[in-house]
Amino acid sequence: MHITSPQSSFGIAASLSCYRLGIPTVVSAHFGRRANPYASLAIKLKSLLPVMLAKHCSAVSDDARFLVKKDSQIIRPPVDIALFKIQNKDHFSYRDSDSPFILYPARINPSKGQADLFSAAHSLKNRGLKFQAAIAGHAADYSYLEKVKSMIGDYGLSDNVFVHEAIPYPDMPSAFASSDIIVFPTMEEFLGRIIIEASLCSVPNIAYASGGVREIISHNEDRHLSSARKHWGIGCFNRNALQFPRSCKISRPKSKG
16 A cells, blocks of 8 residues: 655655556645645546545545555545635736737756747747747756746747746646646656646646656547657647637546546
């Protein structure tokens, strides 16, 4: 049995891996004062992941004993998914309401794929498509942040792509809701928690077919995975989504049955 209170992508990925191996999994529905997005995903999207969602970390032992007696199954306790309730809040004062808005919330560092996003945005602009995009996150390396800003200018995207400060976690749902598309162009994440949370907020999301994202998005049904071997691919997917941003299929967890 695998018992975890995942406070990071690693804990969530470990839970998914254990399930794939047929190991019953107990997951805490909360960590700290925040709802666990993995638990909330199972609740709101009626995930087929057979996990026991413990109400609190302290309740794991009792739930685990119950799970030993029963086959692994979905238990739906009263998880406080109100923490994911979308509040109206203007995060992006520069946003043009007439243009589709792309958001990439992530730390600003070379492994996060910001350069791929710029390349895709450049391709979109050359096709005459109207859009805006924001990269929202902390930059631990000031020199790389300056490089990012320089790349925006080099690609001729000063009117399209903006660098935004990191969005506080409680404000993420409203930030998602004010966006038309969430992109995740990194190829070095083993899960992709942003994809889970964007799905919770019913926002179309696009990512490379790499790492744990493949466990979350159904490639054939949702067509939100771009070939990891073709960096320009994410631009092509963005183009299709930008034309009909709200009619895009929303990514769902893959069926495990």
